[in-house]
Amino acid sequence: MNTEDQLRLRYEVALAQFRSHPPMIWTRNNFFLLTEAGLLAFTLNQNNSAGTKVGAMGCIAGLLLSVVWLWITLAGKRFILQWRKIISEVEKEVFNDPQIKGPFQMANESGEDKDFIVNVTLALTLLSGGFVVVWVVLLFLRVYQF
Numbered sequence: 001m002n003t004e005d006q007l008r009l010r011y012e013v014a015l016a017q018f019r020s021h022p023p024m025i026w027t028r029n030n031f032f033l034l035t036e037a038g039l040l041a042f043t044l045n046q047n048n049s050a051g052t053k054v055g056a057m058g059c060i061a062g063l064l065l066s067v068v069w070l071w072i073t074l075a076g077k078r079f080i081l082q083w084r085k086i087i088s089e090v091e092k093e094v095f096n097d098p099q100i101k102g103p104f105q106m107a108n109e110s111g112e113d114k115d116f117i118v119n120v121t122l123a124l125t126l127l128s129g130g131f132v133v134v135w136v137v138l139l140f141l142r143v144y145q146f
Contacts, residue, residue: 011090018083022120025076029124032069036062036131043138056142063135070128077121084108 001009043058084104091102101109 007090007093011087011094014083014087014090018080018087021076021080021083025073025080025121025124028072028076029069029127032065032072032128036066036069039065040131040134052142052145056139059135059139059142063132063139066128066131066135070125070132073121073124073128077125080121 039058039062043055043062046052046055046058084107088102088104088108091105095102095105
């Protein structure tokens with residue numbers, strides 16, 4: 001295998017890795033959203049005195065689950081950014097003509113990553129962070145019985 005074939009293979013593998021992460025992010029977030037919603041519905045239905053302990057345990061479980069969800073969402077964003085950087089570096093070698101630039105090089109040069117743009121991972125981070133807040137408030141209300 002010559003150098004050009006190796007470079008092409010590196011580029012294809014990096015693109016494949018980059019493309020595999022968004023579907024995984026969606027799958028994970030769908031799982032967490034469904035689980036959190038079910039746990040929230042269960043916890044809010046615990047009204048009697050025996051349900052207070054169960055409700056508090058549900059709040060603790062929901063809080064831990066939402067913290068894991070937030071952590072996984074941030075890790076997914078980090079992976080995507082790492083693969084974008086790798087692809088951009090490989091594109092510099094693949095498209096070694098200064099007149100020809102790859103799509104990731106063009107995006108980097110346009111400042112796409114530097115502008116504050118509401119994107120999917122930001123929305124998912126806010127959603128998981130919102131569940132953290134909801135669980136903290138519910139736990140506080142369960143413990144102090146307002």
